Amino acid sequence: MDKHTIYHIAERVGVSPSTVSRALSGRGYCGPKTKAKIVAAAKELNYAPDNAAKMLKMGVTNKILFAVPDICNPFYFDMINGINQVLEAHGYLMILFYTKHSLKEELKAIQNLREKVADGMILVSFNFSEDNIGAINKLGAPVVLTNNYTSPHGRDRFDYVYVDTFEGIRIATVHLIEQGNRNIAYVGGSLSEQTGYQRFCGYREAMEEAGLAVDDGFVAESDYTEKGGYAAARRWLSGPARPEAIVAANDLMAIGVMQACEEAGLRIPQDIAVVGMDNLDIASRVHPKLTSVAMQQEEIGRQAAQVLMARLQGEVSGQRAVKLIPKLVVRDSSRRVGGGA
Amino acid sequence: MDKHTIYHIAERVGVSPSTVSRALSGRGYCGPKTKAKIVAAAKELNYAPDNAAKMLKMGVTNKILFAVPDICNPFYFDMINGINQVLEAHGYLMILFYTKHSLKEELKAIQNLREKVADGMILVSFNFSEDNIGAINKLGAPVVLTNNYTSPHGRDRFDYVYVDTFEGIRIATVHLIEQGNRNIAYVGGSLSEQTGYQRFCGYREAMEEAGLAVDDGFVAESDYTEKGGYAAARRWLSGPARPEAIVAANDLMAIGVMQACEEAGLRIPQDIAVVGMDNLDIASRVHPKLTSVAMQQEEIGRQAAQVLMARLQGEVSGQRAVKLIPKLVVRDSSRRVGGGA
DNA sequence: TAATTTTGTGGAATCGATTGCATATCGCCG
């Protein structure tokens, strides 16, 4: 309603705009009585400093961009939460940017940084190429990835905070093996995406270490959705030999897998065991409760934000990489009942 | 890396900054050959316009604030999605602001608008008072509420898009009554909050219309969390007379209620029926599947954003109120099995 | 060819807050 500037206040109090600025921003000298009058006038006029002007002059936005592939995935909400905790403590705002798993959208996010819409970015991406990595490296603003990535040439200008997904899938698979399963299928994301490939490798490593063969027919490239998991499992269950257990690279797919099993009349875990990854809320709510791997999403968010804040305050020099260890949460979907002994 | 302005481009091409601005922004005259040279130079210098400068001069941020009480609640994911669809089409960015159900935080969000951090706001709030409503009404920027609220004095300066929660709880209760239940308990939010009260009224209306008494002992004020629902149900189930059915004002509480029932050894819906509201993903995943009321979250988000965009383009004059009708989704938790006839 | 329009470009002010430098006022000491 009232659009007042420091000039209006200055005029009203009878001082110069510079003095008003010093009084209100707290920077620089200002006599106590003058300051009191200025503060009073500001309150009276209902003054609010113009963000754009401040940004322009100071060269800082106090905002960060959080670029995420998929808003619908509950996985990211814990991350948002973690990020937000840190940002709040530092007086930063979060701009939420939805990249839809598309490189083009990621480049748009980067472009926003170039235009100084935000001071830095936390990026969740699944596919790295010279296109996005190159653009990030050319950026003046700091970027934190939530993946483990080192470009071929090294010398990257971003930090990363990530959970070891390789390890996550590995321990999930080892768990199934320890439960006595041998024919274990794996449904993951695209193998041509880095993270998709890493997860698969976790599965393969666990299998090979146990001396089990990886059957190509039991490896599905899917899309991290419930539907995708469902489709993959259906194919296996209707085939000649069905697996004893299925590792899904995330919980949503695991739930799809469980549904397919149920429809096929298979009991979990008696007839077939299932594990997922991410440990979403729903993992403990589905029936039977789903064994999953906790990815510490909130912690990732927190640490990523912390690294970013440190970087913005110039406290970091080299590249910083933080690796978090995932934790297996065993529930009903994978426990061999009455077995062993 | 490269911090170039229109002045650098101007110098390089040998024209004035004004011409560069015209060429790149597309506004105003600019000769085709000059324009080509300018565009080429801009590309060469890797030029990106400074957002802050643009904001300052144009008086527009191309951002909107989405203030939400609770990031963890899956309910809002879909709203974010809906909002985002519209914003994207209009070239706007979303700043996500987490109010933690606190008035103080809401006022902070409003303060951000006063400082022109964003052009407008979509606000999800549970409690309205002169403090927040007054501040909103004093605002120059448009605000859309996702609740039905009219202040006592009328003449409000905001729009609202909402789902009729009264109606939602009413049809849920009517459904339980139609299934033959008479002793129906209700667990909702605080009755001193507007939306909490409205929901309760929906329950009361349905009961009274059916000639059923509302027993104060069967009405619980809780907090929309799973824990809260659990606690309320436990009290009832351990009491002398237990209800035949329970209406929960949202799905999270309903899930808590179901858990309490299960622990008490009651079968759902044979021994006790449960309905929730919001129709979250998990409603169809819990066991038994939860009857719920679909609140069209995504549609709320979309419409709210649309109203806001229209308002920002000056296309709206009076106050605009959009009311969406909720829909009952009947699942296993409330179906009387083998009854009636 | 002179007169008149059209088209293209430069000059300079502007948005609102910040800040280095210069200046003014005061207190205090010798």
Next chain:
DNA sequence: CGGCGATATGCAATCGATTCCACAAAATTA
């Protein structure tokens, strides 16, 4: 009572893009 340092304040430039106005050059018409 002159002068020195400390404290307070004003001046004016600055951040980078936009845009009104004026003017010049080119195209049109008489």
